[in-house]
Amino acid sequence: MKMIFARASAIIVLWGLFTPQLFAAPDLASGKSIDQQKCYACHSKKAGFGNGDMIYTRSDSKVKSVADLKKMVGLCNTELRLDLFPEDETDVAAYLGQTFYKFKP
Helix, strand or coil, rough: CHHHHHHHHHHHHHHHHHHHHHHCCHHHHHHHHHHHHHHHHHHHHHCCCCCCCHHHHHHCCCCCCCCHHHHHHHHHHCCCCCCCCCHHHHHHHHHHHHHHCCCCC
16 A cells, blocks of 8 residues: 555656646747747748748738647748757747737737
């Protein structure tokens, strides 16, 4: 019985250590920084807008929902080999969603 209790206690402690990271709120400052360092330059050059932010506000935007935005951020990360971690993608999507798309959190 003591062994079962010890294992259960260890699992609860480990869960407590990792759970906050799994459910942490997006870091908008980090998302903004990543957008400025990695996204803006590419969008301004490759999209032909000159202003990297214009891709987010164009009338023919492919992004219509939070799910679309997350997919696009993931696609850019994969296709352009930006080496962003999943939490970085979440931060960028949250920043762009709040700043440009005006999606509710």
